[in-house]
Amino acid sequence: MRVLLSTYGARGSVEPMVGLAVRLRELGAEVRVCAPPDEEFAELLAGAGVPLVPVGRPVRPLVTSVVPGSAVGLAQRAADLIAAQFDTVAAAAEGCDALVATGPLPVTAGARSVAEKLGIRFVHVSHQPVILPSPHQRPPARRGRPLPPEVTDNRVLWDLDAQYANDMFGAAVNTHRAAIGLPPVDNVRDYAFTDRPWLATDPTLSPWRPTDLDVVQTGAWFRPDERPLPPELMAFLDAGTPPVYVGFGSTPLSASKDVARAAVEAIRAQGRRAIVSRGWAGLDLIDDQDDCVAIGEANHQALFARVAAVVHHGSAGTTTTAARAGAPQVVLPQGADQPYWAGRVTDLGIGVAHDGPTPTTESLSIALKTALTSEIRVRARAVAGTIRTDGTTVAATSLLGTADRARPPASA
Template identity: 55%
Template sequence: MRVVLSAYDSRGGVEPLIGLAVRLQGLGAQVVLCAPPDELPLRGVPFVPVGRSPKELMAAKVPVTPASIPQRAAALIAEQFEKLQAVLDGADVLVACGILPSAVGARSVAEMLGIPYVYVAFQPNSLPSAHHEPIARPGHPLDPAVTDNRVHWEQDAEAANALFRDVLNTERARHGLPEVKDVRDYGFTDRPWLATDSLLGPWLDEDAEVVQTGTWILPDDGPLPDEVEDFLDQGEPPVYVGFGSMPVGDAGREAAEAIRALGHRVILSKGWAGADAEDCLVVGEISHPALFPRVAAVVHHGGSGTTHTAARAGVPQVIVAHSGDQPYWAQRVTALGIGATGASITDALRLALAPETSAHAAAVAAAMYPDGAAVAAELLIEEYGR
């Protein structure tokens, strides 16, 4: 069986696909990953770079304007057609995730070649449901006067069409494909997959056909860098601070200062923003699955991958949400009593480090499903294997 995995996203949105790829390879499947040309823990998975590096775009401070969003989408869709045709030749299924233009471009190539397509989301609020509101699209904020989530989702479909339908259909016409009327639903399909844990990120809408597999974690129990091991051995478990790909300015330094003021040591991840601070250990890319079980708490931006990894480690969390799905995960962490959020990191950390929060975190970790990537790999082979 040959599986192609496609994503245009930051590292946190691509690593789950590598976790799936490793499981698929363990079951004898051939796998190719198509993703942006950023540094990734590929684990031997064949890789085809697609699209400009999101990290380089952020570092270059390329402005995002109402006109630039469709332009970038058009370029990404065109590159999907250029790169994926050869990769998909002879494939049994395409699995796609990431931003919508990437997914609809990938599906269009699969449609052209007659290859089955599966869309996967890494947070429930990416998928339409009356139980939650959508994530606002660029230039299309949610109307605070609207209280019916179904209306929000109707407006979300209109926003997706306004942003991406013309550029998608222009590229499809070049390749002899018919027009798409609803871009979002074309990308999502009527049977999307959801790679979240059913306790941490449950799917509540029984009327929608969604395949929830559990979260796709890339296992990593290898050794930590020597400097990290030495730091961990020198005292009480520290607090980890990391905001991933978020352009957070001084947030890392400010969080580190607040944590030290409470008497705790700090491991600070540079992230894409290049965070730095005094009197703490500053690290680059580091294995979250290996590190998180050994820290007192995790302060982070609230991405799906980091939230799941911290929850699986049984460590309390403080989420400083910025955008996208992050407010959803902040709400879930507080609802389960495994962490805190709020304007004051000091107050949130006090709550996160309370004994009852640690007890809840340990209980949730014990109840989470161990390996959603294995479930997804078996389902793909069962449904699409020859």
């Protein structure tokens, strides 16, 4: 069986697809991945032995230059992404039996159109639940299209969201569909999601409440990371008590120096050492004291098992990795689905959600003091034992048609 996986986004959009690709290959499938041409993604896929088909412009310069929430340039970026699906992704999908897509709506709507034209199976997957229509939650706001604050009926808001999606992307999608002989779609969002989308999140961390949408929850998609930690980082870990990790992954920060200072000072206030992950925010050390170390890319699965707490932005991947490691968390959500994950960490009692995206030394000290209590540490370790590790297996076997009927997916 030949499978094409298509994604466009930052690390959190690419890494899960690599995990699924690896598992599919282990089960005998031929797999390739369409992803942004960023060097770090090319290295990630090459290290996993998975062929990369570069699609679109590099993501990192885009993410680090676009003003959060701004719609400036959005129409052109969306048009480029849609065109890439009908061009590059369509070519890569030739001869495939299935196409699995994730990412922004221009990507998934275009990808489903490609699958429809080729007559192959299409699966839409989300790595967080907030974009899936549900009467139990409000839709996230689209860039340049704020939701009316006076409307409280979630069903009405989701209908409005579908209208916004059509206004923003429908014409471009349908123009390309017409060019390849496909009829127009009148609800581009629901067309992209399909009637049975996959939700690749852990059911403990992210329980899905049943709706009219037949969501299949597979569990989160990870692959075992066997990379050793760098020798200098191992030496730092071995030189004292467990430190506190702070990092914001692929999320840029407008005041990274101030955030780094607040974080390091708050960690020191708790008598702890600090590991500062540079990430796309460019965090760095604030002085040359030996109780702190700055790192680049590292094996978080191994690292989080060695730390006292994880201070982070609240992405799905970092939240789940920290939860699997049993590490207490302090979440400083910056946007998108991150407030959702911050709320889940708080609700489960495995950490603390910081009030607002920008910490002060005092505010982060208060949050960190709570996260480091024995109650949260014990709870975090207990929840770690409930986190599923078979998400890629559930997804891959379902896709290949070899799932064990006696063990249904987590949502069943």
